Amino acid sequence: MNASANYIGRFAPSPTGPLHAGSLVAAMASYLDARAHGGRWLLRIEDLDPPREVPGASAAIIDALARLGFGHDGPILYQSTRDAAYRDAFERLRAAGHVYPCACTRREVADSALQASRDRQRHAELVYPGTCRAGMPAGRAARAWRVRVDDAPIAWHDRRAGAATERLDRSVGDFVLRRADGLWAYQLAVVVDDAFQRVTDVVRGADLRDSTARQIHLQQLLGLPTPRYLHVPVLTDASGNKLSKQTGATPIDTRRGVEALNAALASLELGERIDADSPRRFWPEAIARWARSPWMGRHAAAPTSPRPA
Ligand code: GLU
Numbered sequence: 001m002n003a004s005a006n007y008i009g010r011f012a013p014s015p016t017g018p019l020h021a022g023s024l025v026a027a028m029a030s031y032l033d034a035r036a037h038g039g040r041w042l043l044r045i046e047d048l049d050p051p052r053e054v055p056g057a058s059a060a061i062i063d064a065l066a067r068l069g070f071g072h073d074g075p076i077l078y079q080s081t082r083d084a085a086y087r088d089a090f091e092r093l094r095a096a097g098h099v100y101p102c103a104c105t106r107r108e109v110a111d112s113a114l115q116a117s118r119d120r121q122r123h124a125e126l127v128y129p130g131t132c133r134a135g136m137p138a139g140r141a142a143r144a145w146r147v148r149v150d151d152a153p154i155a156w157h158d159r160r161a162g163a164a165t166e167r168l169d170r171s172v173g174d175f176v177l178r179r180a181d182g183l184w185a186y187q188l189a190v191v192v193d194d195a196f197q198r199v200t201d202v203v204r205g206a207d208l209r210d211s212t213a214r215q216i217h218l219q220q221l222l223g224l225p226t227p228r229y230l231h232v233p234v235l236t237d238a239s240g241n242k243l244s245k246q247t248g249a250t251p252i253d254t255r256r257g258v259e260a261l262n263a264a265l266a267s268l269e270l271g272e273r274i275d276a277d278s279p280r281r282f283w284p285e286a287i288a289r290w291a292r293s294p295w296m297g298r299h300a301a302a303p304t305s306p307r308p309a
Contacts, residue, residue: 006200007200008039008201009037009039009040009041009202010030010044010199011026011027011031012190012193013046014047014052015061017054018057018064019065020244020251020252022205022235022243023061024068024252024260024264025232025233025235025264026203026204026232029204029232029295030203033290033296034203036296039201042077042197043062044078044079044193045080046079046186047080048079048086048189062076068254068279069278077193079189082189082192089222092222093147096221099145099148099177100132100133101136101145102131102145103132103137103142108131112129112131127170128146129173143180144178146174149168150169151169153165154213157229158231159229160230168213168217172214187215191219195219203229204230205231205232206231206232208231232295233267237249257278258278268295270286271289
């Protein structure tokens, strides 16, 4: 891909805690890719799940990014302001018969999924067995709303891992778009907002790789373009678990910002440490290294369908 003013990337943290070493890697990869392509880099706060939100986390993330010298383009988009857009997308899916109400509790789904997976000798995954697909059992009330999936493989290309295919009917089954607590699911919000912000390149942690087919399915149902995807390795702790706010990863100490940036640089295998006396002076060399790195070359063809004018 040529360096292009059409490139739009984004970093989309959930405010469930402060920026930590793991989320910094995702932020850095998306930022370097955008800048190395001469593109725009947007910041979106995915604050659509108040029960999981930690007070002050949004501000802390934004402040840490600024101190680390990340400069985002345009205003920050907050998902908490986007209810009407998610509702609109949901209503379109509903009008077309793609979604249906589901009465199942989490426990019921877990039990039947486990049973099904035993029968099929597969690893126990929470594949929704389709209990409410043709209507809820008599006397039961709607909890969540699910979108239908089918047996057509979703094929996509990851700029790092290459070609991927997924049968959603086997991996997840009909999945939730509107939760039992009335909140919109991440999968719906991310698809609506990536299209709204005209994101051409999603660069994020590999822990979200298995959400990609679900997101492409929704893009297809909603007639939205599919961006390119690049998933970068996620940091793990000593026992191999993903570093996350939930597992108590420590916040970045922005007083030692250059150190934190160099640690993220190392985990992206971008060479020796960069001796910079401030975060701002770190970036030009980091961008140049990314531009020369294999990350840049690993492009698929252009996004699958033209962006609406
Ligand atoms: N908000 C998500 C997270 O913090 C990331 C969403 C995305 O990059 O698609 O894990």
